[in-house]
Amino acid sequence: MPRRDRLRVVAWRARGRRWACARRPGSRPSGHTRRYVWRVFRATWRYTMSRHTTITGGSMFDAIGGRFVPNPGIVLDGGVIAQVGDVGQRGELIDATGKTVIPGLMNLHGHLAWDGFSDLEGQSRHDGPMLYVKLARGLISAVEAGVTTFRDLGGVHDTGLVARQAQRDGLIAGPKVLTCGRAICRTGGHIWYGNRVADGPDDVRKATREQIRDGADWIKLMAHAYTLEELRACVEQAHEQGVPVTTDAGVWAANAVEAGVDCIEHGGDYDDALVERIRERGVWIVPTLSPVVLQARNGHAWGLKQSVIDRRNAQLADKGRHEGLVRARKAGVRFAFGTDSGSPVVPHDAILAEMQQLLEFGVFEREAEVLQAATIRGAELIGQEERTGSLEAGKAADVVLLAGDLAADLSVIERVERVWVDGRPMVVDGAARRPDPRDFRTFSNVGA
Ligand SMILES: [Zn+2]
Known part of the structure; x- marks a missing residue:
């Protein structure tokens, strides 16, 4: 029996005895009762000290x-x-x-169904048991890197939901998991083989309802090539049910912001007008620079094609790709931290590279700002700043x-x-x- 429950039983019995004494005014507790009270006191003391x-x-x-x-x-x-x-x-x-x-780190963009190897499509065709072994390994890697909250933004089958439950039940060491269930994309859209494919506003609305029914904490929308009407259908449905929406916007960021999403993943080349819209609407950004950085740096060791490595190096050298992030931060847009772990060449325990690159690009000026993004700002993004994200009494x-x-x-x-x-x-x-x-x-x- 867990100590907590054992204590509850002892306290419940002791309460019964106190009432028994009260029913006999003037009577002294018997030796038996005194021994019982002592045992309650001793159990309480031991329990309190041990925890x-x-x-x-x-x-x-x-x-x-x-x-x-x-x-x-x-x-x-x-x-x-x-x-x-x-x-x-x-x-x-x-x-x-x-x-x-x-405070525990918050990696608010990752994929527990993947382990960093490049063939996402091949990995996505793994059967259920293999995926679950993988997510178990991912949870352990993440917590060993100091991550105590992990937002899974799309997997295969129900991997995010399984990871969340396994951690909650104490079956495995790992961070607390928030999950989007399956990401939603249009036919042939980004990572379609792992997502809930939906076309047209009605279907997108239904796909959103399905994820929320299954227990999604967030909706992840692959905004690529969706119409504004489709994006709005998703956001309206999710918000109606009290669930926030994030999107891997890229060049579709303007549409996604217009549709009312709460957060943008990746991103970078925003012009001033879009930065202003993002700020005005209170949209968050989770930059996720790790895939580009780590594929350029470690791609060989992970068996990545040379052409991909070359492309990543060119992207790293092209500061223009990231200037939008710097402008957004300077304009006061709120940033949280995520590594896109699980995607090619980004294992779940890689934290430092993201932090260093955010500083290198000038998205943040001070190391303390990066650490805030990875702690208290992350807690704000997921609406848990009263509960976690800093070392304060009561959290x-x-x-x-x-x-x-x-x-x-x-x-x-x-x-x-x-x-x-x-x-x-x-x-x-x-x-x-x-x-x-x-x-x-x-x-x-x-x-x-
Ligand atoms: Zn991702």
């Missing part, structure tokens, strides 16, 4: 202020950050001297301990030592550990 973790020393990234500060002491209590400040010691003590504590204990001084060297982001997701230790000494499923379940969902 606490105190992290002291080292430095801490203050995501709200966008700066590094000396770690004032952080206490994790079950699933939440109980206290930040002068904390003393409660439960397990972790000395973070020489290390950095940051979910999504916490990463890095073995080094991140303020001095951004590459320390790769030296992940420990990760807690909702307070559960998912990574210890740099390696994912198997969660205890009993910590994730209650009698209410085990059944009679």
